[in-house]
Amino acid sequence: MFVKQNVSNTHLCLEVIDIMAGSGSKTPGMRRQPRQARSQERVNQILDVAEELFIRQGYTATTTNAIAVGAKVPIGSLYQFFPDKAAILQALALRYTEQFHQCFTELATELASLPLAPYVERMIEVTDQFFREHPGYHAIFMEVQGTMPELEQLDEAADAQLIQAIVLSLSQHYPELDPQDHQAIAFVLVKAIGTLLWLSLSQEATFQQRLVAETKRLALNYLQSYLG
Amino acid sequence: MFVKQNVSNTHLCLEVIDIMAGSGSKTPGMRRQPRQARSQERVNQILDVAEELFIRQGYTATTTNAIAVGAKVPIGSLYQFFPDKAAILQALALRYTEQFHQCFTELATELASLPLAPYVERMIEVTDQFFREHPGYHAIFMEVQGTMPELEQLDEAADAQLIQAIVLSLSQHYPELDPQDHQAIAFVLVKAIGTLLWLSLSQEATFQQRLVAETKRLALNYLQSYLG
Amino acid sequence: MFVKQNVSNTHLCLEVIDIMAGSGSKTPGMRRQPRQARSQERVNQILDVAEELFIRQGYTATTTNAIAVGAKVPIGSLYQFFPDKAAILQALALRYTEQFHQCFTELATELASLPLAPYVERMIEVTDQFFREHPGYHAIFMEVQGTMPELEQLDEAADAQLIQAIVLSLSQHYPELDPQDHQAIAFVLVKAIGTLLWLSLSQEATFQQRLVAETKRLALNYLQSYLG
Amino acid sequence: MFVKQNVSNTHLCLEVIDIMAGSGSKTPGMRRQPRQARSQERVNQILDVAEELFIRQGYTATTTNAIAVGAKVPIGSLYQFFPDKAAILQALALRYTEQFHQCFTELATELASLPLAPYVERMIEVTDQFFREHPGYHAIFMEVQGTMPELEQLDEAADAQLIQAIVLSLSQHYPELDPQDHQAIAFVLVKAIGTLLWLSLSQEATFQQRLVAETKRLALNYLQSYLG
DNA sequence: TATGAATGAGACTTCATTCAT
DNA sequence: GATGAATGAAGTCTCATTCAT
Numbered sequence: 001m002f003v004k005q006n007v008s009n010t011h012l013c014l015e016v017i018d019i020m021a022g023s024g025s026k027t028p029g030m031r032r033q034p035r036q037a038r039s040q041e042r043v044n045q046i047l048d049v050a051e052e053l054f055i056r057q058g059y060t061a062t063t064t065n066a067i068a069v070g071a072k073v074p075i076g077s078l079y080q081f082f083p084d085k086a087a088i089l090q091a092l093a094l095r096y097t098e099q100f101h102q103c104f105t106e107l108a109t110e111l112a113s114l115p116l117a118p119y120v121e122r123m124i125e126v127t128d129q130f131f132r133e134h135p136g137y138h139a140i141f142m143e144v145q146g147t148m149p150e151l152e153q154l155d156e157a158a159d160a161q162l163i164q165a166i167v168l169s170l171s172q173h174y175p176e177l178d179p180q181d182h183q184a185i186a187f188v189l190v191k192a193i194g195t196l197l198w199l200s201l202s203q204e205a206t207f208q209q210r211l212v213a214e215t216k217r218l219a220l221n222y223l224q225s226y227l228g
Numbered sequence: 229m230f231v232k233q234n235v236s237n238t239h240l241c242l243e244v245i246d247i248m249a250g251s252g253s254k255t256p257g258m259r260r261q262p263r264q265a266r267s268q269e270r271v272n273q274i275l276d277v278a279e280e281l282f283i284r285q286g287y288t289a290t291t292t293n294a295i296a297v298g299a300k301v302p303i304g305s306l307y308q309f310f311p312d313k314a315a316i317l318q319a320l321a322l323r324y325t326e327q328f329h330q331c332f333t334e335l336a337t338e339l340a341s342l343p344l345a346p347y348v349e350r351m352i353e354v355t356d357q358f359f360r361e362h363p364g365y366h367a368i369f370m371e372v373q374g375t376m377p378e379l380e381q382l383d384e385a386a387d388a389q390l391i392q393a394i395v396l397s398l399s400q401h402y403p404e405l406d407p408q409d410h411q412a413i414a415f416v417l418v419k420a421i422g423t424l425l426w427l428s429l430s431q432e433a434t435f436q437q438r439l440v441a442e443t444k445r446l447a448l449n450y451l452q453s454y455l456g
Numbered sequence: 457m458f459v460k461q462n463v464s465n466t467h468l469c470l471e472v473i474d475i476m477a478g479s480g481s482k483t484p485g486m487r488r489q490p491r492q493a494r495s496q497e498r499v500n501q502i503l504d505v506a507e508e509l510f511i512r513q514g515y516t517a518t519t520t521n522a523i524a525v526g527a528k529v530p531i532g533s534l535y536q537f538f539p540d541k542a543a544i545l546q547a548l549a550l551r552y553t554e555q556f557h558q559c560f561t562e563l564a565t566e567l568a569s570l571p572l573a574p575y576v577e578r579m580i581e582v583t584d585q586f587f588r589e590h591p592g593y594h595a596i597f598m599e600v601q602g603t604m605p606e607l608e609q610l611d612e613a614a615d616a617q618l619i620q621a622i623v624l625s626l627s628q629h630y631p632e633l634d635p636q637d638h639q640a641i642a643f644v645l646v647k648a649i650g651t652l653l654w655l656s657l658s659q660e661a662t663f664q665q666r667l668v669a670e671t672k673r674l675a676l677n678y679l680q681s682y683l684g
Numbered sequence: 685m686f687v688k689q690n691v692s693n694t695h696l697c698l699e700v701i702d703i704m705a706g707s708g709s710k711t712p713g714m715r716r717q718p719r720q721a722r723s724q725e726r727v728n729q730i731l732d733v734a735e736e737l738f739i740r741q742g743y744t745a746t747t748t749n750a751i752a753v754g755a756k757v758p759i760g761s762l763y764q765f766f767p768d769k770a771a772i773l774q775a776l777a778l779r780y781t782e783q784f785h786q787c788f789t790e791l792a793t794e795l796a797s798l799p800l801a802p803y804v805e806r807m808i809e810v811t812d813q814f815f816r817e818h819p820g821y822h823a824i825f826m827e828v829q830g831t832m833p834e835l836e837q838l839d840e841a842a843d844a845q846l847i848q849a850i851v852l853s854l855s856q857h858y859p860e861l862d863p864q865d866h867q868a869i870a871f872v873l874v875k876a877i878g879t880l881l882w883l884s885l886s887q888e889a890t891f892q893q894r895l896v897a898e899t900k901r902l903a904l905n906y907l908q909s910y911l912g
Numbered sequence: 913t914a915t916g917a918a919t920g921a922g923a924c925t926t927c928a929t930t931c932a933t
Numbered sequence: 934g935a936t937g938a939a940t941g942a943a944g945t946c947t948c949a950t951t952c953a954t
Contacts, residue, residue: 039917058375060288063944076919079946142370147286184435188424188442195423196416207412214416221449291927296937304930304936313928495938514831516744519923532940535925598826603742640891644880644898651879652872663868670872677905747948752916760915760951769949 043081045071047095050088055136059089059143086148089140093154096137100158103130104165111165116173116227120189120219123162128197128212138198162190174227185226189219271309273299275323278316283364287317287371314376317368321382324365328386331358332393339393344401344455348417348447351390356425356440366426390418402455413454417447499537501527503551506544511592515545515599542604545596549610552593556614559586560621567621572629572683576645576675579618584653584668594654618646630683641682645675727765729755731779734772739820743773743827770832773824777838780821784842787814788849795849800857800911804873804903807846812881812896822882846874858911869910873903 049070053062064085068075082088103126104111111119131137141155166186170177177185193215200211277298281290292313296303310316331354332339339347359365372379394414398405405413421443428439505526509518520541524531538544559582560567567575587593597611622642626633633641649671656667733754737746748769752759766772787810788795795803815821825839850870854861861869877899884895 055374058372061375064946065944074919075945076921076947077917080917080919083946085945139374142373143375144286145370146283146367147289147371180438184438184442188439188446191424191427192420192446196419199419210408210412211416214412217453218416218420218446218450221453222446225445225449292929293927302936303928305934307929308935511830514828517831520925521923530940531924532926532942533938536938536940539925541924595830598829599831600742601826602739602823603745603827636894640894640898644895644902647879647883648876648902652875655875666864666868667872670868673909674872674876674902674906677909678902681901681905748950749948758915759949761913763950764914 039081042071042073042077043091046073046078046081046088047092051092051136051140054089054092054140054143059140064088086150089144089148090151090154092136092140093151096134097154097158099134100130100137101161104161116169116223117220119169120166120223121216123166124193124197124212124216124219127162127193128200128215131197131201135201138194159190159194163187166190177226181226185223188222192222193219267309270299270301270305271319274301274306274309274316275320279320279364279368282317282320282368282371287368292316314378317372317376318379318382320364321369321379324362325382325386325389327362328358328365329389332389344397344451345448347397348394348451349444351394352421352425352440352444352447355390355421356428359425359429363429366422387418387422391415394418405454409454413451416450421447495537498527498529498533499547502529502534502537502544503548507548507592507596510545510548510596510599515596520544542606545600545604546607546610548592549597549607552590553610553614555590556586556593557617560617572625572679573676575625576622576679577672579622580649580653580668580672580675583618583649584656584671587653587657591657594650615646615650619643622646633682637682641679644678648678649675723765726755726757726761727775730757730762730765730772731776735776735820735824738773738776738824738827743824748772770834773828773832774835774838776820777825777835780818781838781842781845783818784814784821785845788845800853800907801904803853804850804907805900807850808877808881808896808900808903811846811877812884815881815885819885822878843874843878847871850874861910865910869907872906876906877903 046067050062050067053066053070064078065075067088068078071078078088082091107122107126111122114122141151144151146152163183163186166189167179167182170182170185171179174182196211196215196218200208200215203211274295278290278295281294281298292306293303295316296306299306310319335350335354339350342350369379374380391411391414394417395407395410398410398413399407402410424439424443424446428436428443431439502523506518506523509522509526520534521531523544524534527534534544538547563578563582567578570578597607600607602608619639619642622645623635623638626638626641627635630638652667652671652674656664656671659667730751734746734751737750737754748762749759751772752762755762766775791806791810795806798806825835828835830836847867847870850873851863851866854866854869855863858866880895880899880902884892884899887895
């Protein structure tokens with residue numbers, strides 16, 4: 001599950017990220033690759049409506065007809081783009097992943113040059129912002145945990161991106177640590193940060209901000225214990 | 229959501245816990261309080277089968293008839309104990325909560341006398357053990373996140389137990405901190421610990437043990453930053 | 457496909473017939489064995505309506521809802537008795553087979569003692585009557601030729617009954633012929649008779665009667681060429 | 685349904701056959717008469733693919749889109765040649781009929797001069813060969829028995845060709861028989877022969893050859909009973 | 913004319929829940 | 934009370950056909 005390797009090349013970071021971003025490759029789960037603007041617009045419309053309904057009612061409680069109606073797309077057209085209901089969820093997952101990837105690509109240069117502490121702080125801020133802008137990210141995927149193997153991969157892959165990026169940074173700045181340490185530290189950081197930031201979303205504004213700050217404190221002190 | 233109060237009485241801890249353990253009160257979601265041994269046995273049988281099926285196939289994919297068949301209980305009888313399918317999930321949640329409560333009640337005396345660091349360490353160990361023995365705990369509830377308000381309460385309540393227990397301990401040992409600090413610290417600790425331990429369950433044995441150790445390190449260093 | 461054996465025991469005839477009549481065995485394709493009179497009545501009602509609709513509109517053009525409505529049975533109930541649409545057709549086939557079997561069982565004693573020529577004549581008359589009383593027999597099964605393996609067996613089995621009965625009679629009265637001759641003759645007789653009698657059904661009354669007579673003539677002259 | 689007339693002119697045979705061969709007349713069921721080579725080629729391509737799919741999956745289970753894809757013809761173009769799905773089946777039936785007609789036209793002279801017995805024997809051989817070369821002939825039409833009136837005519841017409849040809853021969857060689865006898869005899873011969881030869885196709889090689897021989901024996905002995 | 917994306921009625925099937933026995 | 938057959942609303946998905954480009 002964890003790619004264990006000693007890397008010393010900063011650019012690998014983005015290469016690793018590219019692995020699952022699939023820039024330009026054909027989207028899996030799509031019945032037909034929409035080439036025309038109209039189609040792409042429809043697909044996005046479907047995904048937007050699906051996202052909202054999945055968040056509001058859950059994946060199971062949302063019907064394909066409701067999505068079609070909400071997206072003002074005939075049900076038949078919906079099924080021209082997606083072979084079945086699950087494919088909509090997968091496409092949504094992929095869209096999240098791509099957006100996530102884009103977020104971090106934009107910061108790649110900035111992040112690459114940072115020492116680990118500010119690196120992690122920045123990552124927390126960016127992740128927080130991403131969650132705030134994409135409230136469905138975790139919400140949707142929690143429901144189908146354990147029932148859709150293909151989706152698990154995507155979800156896992158998104159985290160794996162971050163984990164590998166951190167592993168990379170750790171191995172560069174702290175080569176004296178064991179590669180297994182790198183993996184463990186990165187895993188703990190990413191998962192703890194992800195969870196806390198996600199949970200913070202449903203808290204009231206003041207407490208929410210406090211939680212973001214606490215997340216940084218948690219992460220930095222943990223790192224310090226290894227690196228200090 | 230969070231009971232904010234300065235308490236100095238150890239027993240309050242259990243009182244808080246009692247709030248949702250419902251010892252003696254009429255179980256909510258139950259159509260009929262099974263007084264006879266046979267009935268109680270059937271209810272447990274139903275919950276056992278439901279737990280297994282929910283874990284294996286998910287809540288939605290599991291039919292009430294399948295539960296009835298698995299529990300060797302007529303479907304009509306099942307509906308005499310539970311008003312609807314959701315009530316089974318809620319009863320399951322309640323059972324988890326009770327089991328969780330029982331776990332910590334047994335350790336109440338031991339924990340109450342400990343300083344915070346060993347307290348948290350012990351809590352991590354006990355939680356880890358509980359998860360290991362009740363693999364359905366998180367797995368089941370993730371699916372219905374955001375779609376079953378009543379359940380959210382129960383799920384939240386389980387964590388709230390721990391959070392309040394920690395708040396209590398914090399307020400006793402570190403009264404110089406703001407009550408809001410107590411809440412934030414306890415929240416972060418409980419959620420981060422809960423997530424990491426749960427995620428550790430699906431990792432291979434070596435990495436799993438490492439994650440438990442890392443969870444302790446994460447929690448203790450975070451606490452140290454406040455208390456050191 | 458053809459059981460090749462030299463038999464000299466008259467009773468075997470009925471044994472062979474019994475092979476696929478399945479007297480008392482559990483009906484395959486049935487989701488639930490209806491034990492109560494009400495259920496059996498409903499199943500028959502469903503089959504009656506299905507038979508009529510299949511004949512009138514064809515198997516594919518007939519919807520399960522139409523059957524349910526026609527039989528005044530809720531669609532849900534229909535699916536308690538039959539796992540899917542195909543199972544209705546199979547049950548219908550089985551009912552035909554059983555009725556067919558019953559027809560010939562009633563005549564078993566009479567037929568067994570007859571010389572071959574009157575035997576065949578009588579068989580033609582009985583078959584003609586059966587087709588007249590069960591106009592769906594062939595009509596329905598023609599449509600699904602080659603698309604429902606399970607059904608093919610039943611259809612084939614019904615003919616196989618007759619074929620084996622004739623093979624038996626041939627082997628008794630004309631042991632000087634090769635067993636392969638028995639098979640070929642019986643096959644030709646049964647298939648030719650079956651087809652002609654079935655086709656006669658859609659002809660006008662006068663021509664229809666003529667065709668039954670011609671069928672006898674065809675069969676008897678064919679037999680005579682071997683046995684004369 | 686049966687043209688009852690005493691004819692003594694050999695050429696009438698072909699005239700009768702011409703009735704439904706439609707040489708030169710506008711093909712029914714065709715939306716547009718393809719005049720250009722490209723169009724005719726496409727129509728044939730469509731029919732070839734449809735034939736294969738109808739045989740393999742049945743008429744109902746075959747989608748028009750699948751035919752279009754298989755024939756490498758845009759679905760829109762397909763609907764320019766055929767008004768609906770049924771028209772494809774009808775055109776296929778017509779093509780069979782034409783091919784059948786061609787088979788017998790080639791043998792017309794040879795057959796016309798033959799006495800009845802060799803005539804019938806030759807007809808069996810030719811029919812057997814035709815079936816062998818066009819395995820879809822019966823297979824396809826069985827499925828839609830009773831659900832497509834237009835098709836029934838075409839299917840019937842093919843047999844009617846043979847029947848009328850035999851009626852003709854009978855009336856020439858055995859004018860002492862009643863015209864009704866001619867019709868009945870011809871009907872029985874054609875239908876029995878057609879069925880047995882078709883059934884022989886699905887038998888193993890040895891038994892198949894035997895069945896062709898038996899078919900001749902059946903037909904000839906039947907004729908002999910009238911003509912001997 | 914040629915194309916193929918778009919359409920939506922309607923098919924099959926499920927399953928939580930009830931209620932007559 | 935106990936049972937389990939009965940119910941039917943509602944879900945997912947198909948595919949013959951059209952029509953804008």
